[in-house]
Amino acid sequence: MSGLWWLVVLSAPLLASLALWWRPTGTMPWLWLTCVPALLASIWPPAELALGPLWPGAAWGIEDNVGQVWLAFTAVLWGCASCFAVKDLADDTRRLRFWTFWLLSLAGNLLLILALDLASFYVGFSVMSLAAYGLIVHLRGPGPRQAGRLYLQLAILGEMLVYAGIMLRIHEAGGTLMLADLQELPISQLTAALLIVGFGLKAGFWPLHVWLPLAHPAAPAAASAVLSGAMIKAGLLGIWRFLPVDGPVIQSWAVPILTIGFISMFYGVVIGLLQTKAKSVLAFSSISQMGYLLVILGLAWQHPDNRLLLAGVLAMYAAHHALAKGALFMGAGLSSHYRLSPWYWAAMLIPAVALSGMPFTSGAAVKTALKKAMEEGNHALFISLLTIGSLGTALLVFRAVWLMREQNAHPVNTAVHPSQAVPWTALCIAPLALPWIWPELRDVLVYSLDLHSSWSLFWPVVLALGIALLAVRLGIDSRPVSRFLPEPARWLSLRLKKLLRPRQARKRAPRGTSWRKHERHLNRLFTASSVSSSAWIIGALLLVGWMMAI
Amino acid sequence: MSYSWSSLLPLLIVLSSLIPGMIIFTLREDQTTLRVALNLSAVSAKVILVGLMLFGVSQGQEFRFVMPFLPAGNLILHGDALSLQFVCLSTILWLATTIYAIGYLESSPLRSRFFGYFSLCVGATVGVALAGNLVTFLLFYELLTLATFPLVVHRGTPEALRAGRVYLAYTLSGGVLLLMGVSLLHTLAGSPDFTPGGYLQSFTGEQSPSLILAFALLIAGLGVKAALIPLHGWLPQAMVAPAPVSALLHAVAVVKAGAFGIIRVVYDVYGIETVGALGVHLPLMALAASTILYGSVMALRQQEIKKRLAYSTISQVSYITLGVALMGPIAAVGALVHLVHQGLMKVTLFYCAGNFAETLGVHNVHEMDGIGRRMPLTMAAFTVGALGMIGVPPIAGFISKWYLGLGALEVGAGWVVAVLTISGLLNAAYFLPLVYRGWFSQPPSQWPDEKPLGKGNPGPGETHWMLLMPALFTALLALLAGLLAGSTFSPLAWTQLIINREFGL
Secondary structure, three states: OOHHHHHHHHHHHHHHHHHHOHHHHHHHHHHHHHHHHHHHHHHHHOOOOOOOOOEEEOOOOOOOOHHHHHHHHHHHHHHHHHHHHHHHHHOOHHHHHHHHHHHHHHHHHHHHHHHEEHHHHHHHHHHHHHHHHHEEEEEEHHHHHOOOOHHHHHHHHHHHHHHHHHHHHHOOHHHHHHOHHHOOOOHHHHHHHHHHHHHHHHHHOOOOOHHHHHHHHOOOOHHHHEEEEEEEHHHHHHHHHHHHOOHHHHHHHHHHHHHHHHHHHHHHHHHHOOOOOOHHHHHHHHHHHHHHHHHHHHHHHOOOOOOOHHHHHHHHHHHHHHHHHHHHHHHHHHHHHHOOOHHHHHHHHHHHHOOOOOOOOOHHHOOOOOOOHHHHHHHHHHHHHHHHHHHHHHHHHHHHHHHHHHHHOOOOOOOOHHHHHHHHHHHHHHHHHHHEEEEEHHHHHHOOOOOOHHHHHHHHHHHHHHHHHHHHOOOOOOEEEEEOOOOOOHHHHHHHHHHHHOHHHHHHHOOOOOHHHHHHHHEEEEHHHHHHHHHHHHHHHHHHHHHHHH | OOOOHHHHHHHHHHHHHHHHHHHEEEEEEOOOHHHHHHHHHHHHHHHHHHHHHHHHHHOOOOOOEEEEOEEEEEEEEEEEHHHHHHHHHHHHHHHHHHHHHHHOOOOOOOOHHHHHHHHHHHHHHHHHHHHHHHHHHHHHHHHHHHHHHHHOOOOOOOOOOOOOOOHHHHHHHHHHHHHHHHHHHHHHHOOOOOOOOOOOOOHHOOHEEEHHHHHHHHHHHHHHHHHOOOOOHHHHHHHOOHHHHHHHHHHOOHHHHHHHHHHHHHHHHHOOHHHHHHOOOHHHHHHHHHHHHHHHHHOOOEEEHHHHHHHHHHHHHHHHHHHHHHOOHHHHHHHHHHHHHHHHHHHHHHHHHHHHHHHHHOHHHHOOOHHHHHHHHHHHHHHHHHHHHHOOOHHHHHHHHHHHHHHHHOOOOOOHHHHHHHHHHHHHHHHHHHHHHHHOOOOOOOOOOOOOOOOOOOOOOOOOOHHHHHHHHHHHHHHHHHHHOOOHHHHHHHHHHHHHHHOOO
16 A cells, blocks of 8 residues: 555644534544554554654654554554544533543544654644543533543643653664664663653552552543553553663663562552442553563563564553453443343453453463463463462453443343444454454464463462452442542642642732742832932943943 | 835834824823724734735745944844734734723723824834844843833822832833943944844854854843843732733733843844854853742742742743743744744733623632633633643643754754743643633632623623724634644735745754
């Protein structure tokens, strides 16, 4: 395909937003079509396209497996979610606003994936981050408002750190604007820290996750799906693309990143189990899953020789998690609107067990691939941690599904609209179907089918099921504990807002700042006798100047 | 002396707004049609003339008008790449602001006086841009001060008069300092043409103290208009002026004349090498950096929309000064391109603030709740301007910040990146609440003072079309200037042309 196809990929959501303003009700059911060009581009990658007239260095294309897979799962998830969201928003008076932000976030998300240069990535990243705010605060009330505030504060902070990081990175790299060149060029400690924290604030791993458990559940179901499935991974992609493959700085970051990855993995599980809302549990599961992705990143830094293999694992894991998590979030949305039949619950269990690595699913494939990569690096401890992690994940998703069932008692509406049922079912089946249409994934899945591997994948899920059933039977309730969980981030965010709000200036003027007083004083000095005082100043200065000149 | 068309063109450009201004003074208040026709034809004539000059300069043609004025100091109007940057900006924004002002002042008194001075003001701005040496620059710079005063006090309220007095006190004193600086240099070197690389190299050494003093005087004089601290006091007070005046004041006329003067002094009078040798750029850099942060912090404390925008101007204009003081070619690109970008974004913000005030009587930040539902198009333009100020890509402001950051690192001033980052955070802290209120808060049941402008429903008829169109036009330009920065007709491309000529690259 010609490189101009990239223009079609990006202009599709933007043109759709124009069409939306022109004819809202007619356009909305067809918005999922805006993801089709991106999906086609990921299957048959067009040539690279340099765009001189845009910002400096702009070039779009796909040059590696990671980019191709990323584009594919992003397009699929956004497409399914777009289709799913239509029904939920059918009676919403502010749906035009929602869709505008939706399409903007989509355009930003696509742009950052197909960016070959730093500026395009930065543009896409910023547009996506800021537009996603509109999705988070869409539902009214103090919850979404506070979640949105914290999200925006940290998004802006991340944005500025990324800006500083990019400036330093370009400077260190001798002015190159292409991402591909950065892979080989060394990085300084400060730049690495700025970029990791800046992008990490979006990637949502511990301890930069504070906004995530508030923001992801606050949004409408479809928006939660894309937030947790697609957008969260942009931060990780940023770290992957902007930091070099190897070097002393990278080596020094590998162990901290691995540690943070493992902490996130278990932190998400422990705190997630204490949550009392299905979507919150799923959000914590995202934190835990981002830990896995971070571990892959850390391994790639520790063993640069293995990078190609680990890049493949990273892409598989990201795609697997995006589709499964998207299905679960949408399922949570369905369960709060409809009384679901057992068939739906059966379908819901597919992505749930896939996330925990059940054999025959994409989860088994990616976990096996990850273990294989770890074996090559001789990390026996990591492999056992991974198995315990699977147990934790299984517990967490079972809790999420259980909470969905519990909250499903009220609605009376039973008929799920096809525009929601079809994309949701497609995503639910994806963990089973994906290995059969994606050769690399199929190879690892086949490899995982021997008795030993299958058993090591199977027993954590079964054990988790047993524990879950026992907990339900004994009636263990986390509600008393969850009430006492501290939320320092929410508190700090409120404090910051109050700090930044201008005080009622008039009332506080007498004991206000001394600056203003001096300024006024100076002004008065000038108004009263400006001419004469100016004359004096002129005289004095002329004298000085004249003396210097001679 | 014989004049060809190429030497008369700069004069014609200046006169194309001075003469209509003079004629407008003679018109009666009720001759609305004639006045509007005169205004619009003057604007169109100017656009055509500037277009002609732009084409000529890009082809390498010289435009120079000389008239004897002072001993060793001719009156020179000279169209080079740098002056054209400023001329184009003021012409485009004048076009938009004229339309806006016609709509804004539709039924208010004293319109002849207003539009007369308005035209003079733009004529003076263009004169400042085209001035070919320091003496000419000084002349138009002072004319600008005088032409702007009646616009600031136009409303005639006690508050306006007080603001006018403060404005006059500050700017006249600044003018005097500038005069002294210019005369000091004039006694030293005469007033030759502005030359890329400066004309004072031969005076360094023995005359260095005089050069430093003259530099301090010039910067102090220009710094008043460019609102460097501690000379910024007039700017927030001048907010009482009508919205089109504030828009013009902040985006092109007064503030930019100061910044443009600093650019001229550093690049074309002293020259980069001389400034570097004298070491005077370091205090300037420190001053600009502290102004950036001070303006942002003060903006946070304001309740009134226009005041907040005014402090934001103080902060943003210093980006230009900072970029100039960094003395590297990349930072210079950032500085010069920000001259245009800040103009586009700030003028948009002021148009929008004026629209809110005129249509709904909204003046304060907390009254903006839900205004996006009543005036979505104006609010959209406002959002573009505000996000651009923060530096959110792909709006114009991000290009400026990109080049300023890279330029600072190029000359080894890494701390400037920290200043830009903090300023970005502060910008977000004082602009995003406005955007949030506008789009996401609940609108009140009744607006403070709703007037029947336009059709009164959201969309194209949300306010008078003459108020809406300029805001949308400049917002679109601000967006395109960032989005299409790499194209040949963007401000960035033109800036790179200037810098290549200035730095001899």
